[in-house]
Amino acid sequence: MKYEQFSELCVAEIMQRWPPTMGVFIDFGMHCVGCPIAVFHTLADAADEHGLSLAELAREVEAAIEGETRAGPARVRRRAAAGGAGLSAAASVARLQPGPHSPRR
8 A cells, every 4th residue: 555545544544444553653652542633633744743754654654554564673671680580470560559659640
């Protein structure tokens, strides 16, 4: 599928029709998944708003639509094996609880 075929769709519609495209937006550091503005922005609007190359973003979205997504570099933060390897699951969960000043009360 070429960009011209989905250029007039809003970002929310693109993600709804082709769920693998959500990963593209996340990889580009865009927070379009769940964003209330996604129903108003086309891909060109979103690229412009985020200061990204439309050509590169469109190329990656096309690849996701065609099922040709690439595996990007791992961006998961890992825990230190030495410090947390021997702890029980309960101890691990306890460390993940929000603190007293957390906005997630």
